[in-house]
Amino acid sequence: MSDQVMTSTRFLNEGTKFECVCCGQVYFDHTGHCNHCQAPTSISRVVAERDGKPKFLCVLGASGAGKTVYLGMLLDMLTKGTKGLQGLPNNSFSVSVQQQTMNALERRRFPEKTATESDTWKWIHCEVNYRKKKDNFFDIITPDFAGEAISEELENPGQYPAVGHIIRRSQAVLVLVDSIRVRDLGRDEDFFALKLLSYLESVRKPTGKNAAKRKTDLPVAIVLTKSDACPEAMQDPAEFARHNLPGVDQYLNRHFNDYQFFAVSAVGASVSLVDAHGRTEQIPMHIEPLGIVEPFEWIIKR
């Protein structure tokens, strides 16, 4: 990590006002969480102290889509440095998402499901530098959302304000979709992702002249997770999506300018552990990340 290139910073004195990085609320108090969206003020402060506008992305998806695994793995790989990208976690929550996920995976367990209560979410802030150039950096700023909360927010906008605020401010969005469920369990995943895209579009509607005719500029990476167990998705993610996520494919085509399909997986093989009551838990036999950084690379390169 010694070769990390830091962006230049200025120091905010106690009592200086600054904006919440997520919802824009103005603060004087430099500790705790934003009382509107629950974002830790420490992240907002780091961003406010830094020169230049923050550029960041967020990770969304249904419950069980693989967000926590993906984020933990991505952060860990970026921190170790990969493909010319070097990440520096900027708060202890990022480190704990990374640590809990990696500890679990190394011990052949998947991390626990994320709780729905927004005040328990771990917010991630990782500053990522590309090819060691000073101004070539990007942030990952996102809470590790619970899929159920995203679902609630889609049904009743405003219920979980952080979701809308983060989307409004993000330069790009990663939408995670479980490829196994897509393949095996009908159209449910397609409908959920479709709702999510239409929510994204409503939040990021083009404005100004000819707005109604223009497509949304927000770059969207559709990330098909668990492709270790769905090789069809890994082989050709776009083709897989065309046949198995028809709603998403058509919606993106019609409403978004800039999108791409990816397939990722964290594990090399998995088995199921079944208890006496028939409850099943997936066990990752060994960890071999595949395609994890590519969606992020695609975003950072634009």
Added chain:
Amino acid sequence: MSFLSKLKRKGNSPAEPRGKRRDSEPRTVASVCYARHLTDPDASDYEITKAWSQVEKEMVIVAEGSVGLASLSPDDLDQLDSRENSQLVHVDAFYVDRFAVTNDQFQVFVDDGGYENFDLWPESVLPMVLNFVDTTGCPGPAFWANGRTPQGRGHHPVVGVSWYEAYAFARWCGKRLVNCAEWQHAATWADSGSGRHRYPWGDSFNANFANTWEAKREDTVPVDQYADGATANGIHQMVGNVWEWTDTLFEAQMSKGLRIVTDGPMAEIRGGAYDTYFTSQATCRFRSAQAIAARHPNLGFRLCLTASDLCQPNDSYAFCDQGE
């Protein structure tokens, strides 16, 4: 000749400059299938002697002994390095390949009609053999094209082969797949004096000694690279580069009402690969598994011979003089 004098140290033989394969001559059926003569009662002394000299070049003897296999019981699966619950297994003396089977060697099998020779395949999988094709639909490993080894990858381990293809290749060339206890014994035996290391070279990981995720190469390398990570007696890449199929089925286990269920038959795989993320999962002891029909880019195999099964020439040829 003493038993120990038959054990070759890394690179002390004129036949093998340190860590390098001697592979300049093109591979032929005879050069890959030399071991057939060692179990053939009709083989001539000349053939047996020649085969033994090939064994001496390409394989290493591993003396009999016992090895502690990590428990695969559901409640031990999360142990990072379980020595306590290991199960002691006896292993007879065997000869093991110094290197994983290469694309060049596998090419000879393909050219010799290995995929069409139904005697080599278990009868139950014959319909499946038709699906074991490359990117162009020709019989061969999954990532080849037109039945040919990808350019420049002749010395890389063959990958994209299911357990069945590894099994058929082994039968064809007169050897067999290593079982999981043998694999671990081969990886650790040369260090047994100092107490069974985690890696072939010692207990701490070193990214210069094995091609795992830490090496950031994201691909296989030729089988003779990372020679510094070889076992003391010259078995290369037991850790890293490619996982290796073993001849051990991954058995669903039970404990305290917990049971492991798999989607279909799986075989045990060992050693980790170029994309293995945790160094604790690319060790001599770590046991994992893969669906036996899987044809992955990070999964190859290495072969062995049971020492007691092998014919000796009638004249007292040095290599075969085991009776001391």
